[in-house]
Amino acid sequence: MSLTPSQQEAFRALAADTDGIDLEVYQRFERDPLDPIIGLGRRNLRIGFFGRDPGRDEVRYGEPFIGAGGQLVRKALYEHLYGEKMPDFEASRAVGEHFFWINTVPYKPVGNKAWSMKVKRHFHGLMNELLISRWEGRTLITLGREAFLWFGINRPRAERDRLEAFWKREDRFESSIEVTLEDDRGQAQTFTLYPLPHPSPLNQTWYGRFPGLLAQRLDQLEVRPDHLLL
Template sequence: MQLDDALHAAFRREATGLEGIDVAVYEKYDRDPCEPIIGLGPREAPIGFFGRDPGEQEVRWGEPFIGAGGQKVREGLYRAIHGAALPDFEASREVGRLAFWANTVPYKPLGNKAWPMAVKRRFQPLMAAVLVDHWQGRELITLGREAFLWFGINQSRETRQALDAFWKRDDRFETHHDTPLQLENGHAATFRLYPLPHPSPLNQTWYRRFPDLLAARLESLDAARRLG
């Protein structure tokens, strides 16, 4: 699935002159820092993954979720579909083409620090349009707190409060949350979110548990049948 010309141009326009993009990394790999990194996958992909923002390897390959943390996700996806360990890097790229992938902001920030709320608000209408109008699926595995709570940006107070309350639940990584997402033009959809912790090695609290949590999510979503 490709972004339509108008939406693609809007992403590039918002990125032009944006402070905080890690321009040096884009230059290192001869990549355009205004080009959004969105690994859209098939328009009809029934299951998607939603994270925070790209890292260096994502810039290098022009694909989201391809670095160390993303490889943990792709490894779990491959195992769920094929019942075997991920054999190599190319297999991780290939299995990724079966699902939908996106981030709160599709540009690498300096120092891999989370984008400030002002930047997330700036890109929220565009990312929301990708989710509501361009992707046909409605079930998303969100990775980390920021990706999950992104669904409250520019939404109603009731929606934000419901997301906050759900994130505080002890069983948040074992159940799901349905939330509406409304665009400025009135278009809207309800998404079923399956939150997981961020798969970063720096997240010591959850890193070792992540593969089992992801496997349980993929099993509950019947990913082997629906994506295989």
């Protein structure tokens, strides 16, 4: 599933008004820095992944979650679904078609630093709209603190505090939490978040444990080849 022309134009307009997009990398791969990198997928996919922002490889291929961290996710998905090692890069792209992919901001930042709250707010309305109206699933595996706490943006203080408190729990990577989003048109939808650590190789604390934690989540959510759609 792709963006509608009006959504594409809305993203391009916001990007044109955003400082910090890594123009050098977009230029290197001959990509338009105003085009958002959003995976989306079929409307009726049961499980979604919500991450932070694209990196260099995501710009290169025009797909989210395709770089080092994304490959860690995709390898675990492939092994879980098919019971064997993922054979190659093309297999990693193909396995992604069974899941919905989305980020806090669909543009690569300079230096791969997390986008500021100002920029995340800048894109929040559009990302909300995609989650609420372009996807029928309501189960999201979030990757890292930035992605998880995104769900508190523009919500009441009590809700932000509730998310912060959940993230501090020892069992946050085994538990889940429900959150409600509302888009600019007043449409609301409740999602269940299943947080995991960020899968970056730089995340030394959790990188080695990530595949096992993701496998645990996939078991918890009964992810299997005959149970990928709503």
